[in-house]
Every structure is written in C-alpha cells, then in structure tokens.
Amino acid sequence: AQSVTQLDSHVSVSEGTPVLLRCNYSSSYSPSLFWYVQHPNKGLQLLLKYTSAATLVKGINGFEAEFKKSETSFHLTKPSAHMSDAAEYFCVVSGRSILTGGGNKLTFGTGTQLKVEL
C-alpha cells in the first residue's frame, strides 16, 4: 500500500522569495516519487522525479526536491518564485501494477495551489 500527503492545500509567496511545497509519503517498498504541475486549462507536466539515484533531484524551471527517507518526505523547493509558477502542484508516488511486471500505478496527493504575488 502507498499513500502521499501534501501538507498544505494553498501556499502564497511573493515574487522573488523561496518556494517550499511539502510532501510526505508512505510506501511498503522503495518508492519512485514525482512532482507534477498543472497550469489552468493545461495537462499535467512532469517537474522532476526520484528513482533511487541521487537524493537531491533537479527538475525544470529551477525546481528541485530532496528525498529524505528518514523523514519520508519529498519536499519541492525553488529559490526564487516567478509569477509563471502559479499553478497546482501534485506530489505522486509510484507503485508497479501488481497484475503485471510493467505498468505504473500512480497515487496522487490532493494538490497544493501555489499563488505568487507581486
């Protein structure tokens, strides 16, 4: 069984200040973890993913996330927010489908709405 908890449903920051979106997960095995971003009226876009390589993962648009096994966390950060970062962010944990060796059954968090103010 796996689950993911996004601790904040809404985060508001000023442009140019750091961004922190928090995510905790639970998984009965070594997980793969992802952050996706959803802009209004657009599809989901992969920001970054962790798959048991380096614990600090760099993604697109200046975002990065650190996998901390001891804290079961995978928080998303960015040093300086931009207006275009305003969107909904989803933390996701991946589990292989038990019915096949392939497949990718993702469990999504409830999302964090990031608001960026001038």
Added chain:
Amino acid sequence: NAGVMQNPRHLVRRRGQEARLRCSPMKGHSHVYWYRQLPEEGLKFMVYLQKENIIDESGMPKERFSAEFPKEGPSILRIQQVVRGDSAAYFCASSPPLPEKLFFGSGTQLSVL
C-alpha cells in the same frame, strides 16, 4: 510530435445520458491510463490498458464505467447513465512499453446537469 490528445475538452451531459471520452496516446506509446480528478481531491487512478487489453481496472467503479483501447483508434472511457457525481476532470496519460514517465493529456471536463 503531438502529445497526448484528449477530446472533447469540455463535455456537458444530462443525467441518464452517456458520456464518451477519447484519448489518443503519443506516437509509439502502447500503454494508456485514465485518472479522475474530483473537485477538491487529488487525481485517482481508474484503469490501465494496453492495446486490446485491460491490465488493471482496480480504480474503476463497478457499474456504468468501462474502458477500451482497441488495436486501431483512440482509447475510450465510457460512462453510461451519468449522474451528477460523475462531474469531474478526466485525465488520460500514455507511456512507452518501459513505463516510468507518463505523459498526460489536457483532460476532459465532464459536467452533468
């Protein structure tokens, strides 16, 4: 190189009607996934299909919902006798044969009146 295409973008149905949502995966992708996003909730897995086969439908409601991915043509998510609770955004994703990264479509917003 088109991404995952979903249509229609918006679909309005009255209670009791049928809704058909289409998803064309990226070229070369043989795996399709359907997710549902209810208001104020995260995305929830519904079904995973390969060409002509349903691999995992553990997230599909037992009644009224069905999915297919024929040899030719798009994947179809079909909802019969829609109810207001079916109103949601439905996302399709596709992946290549060695899946780890999913590519998502823009979703279909279903509104049931």
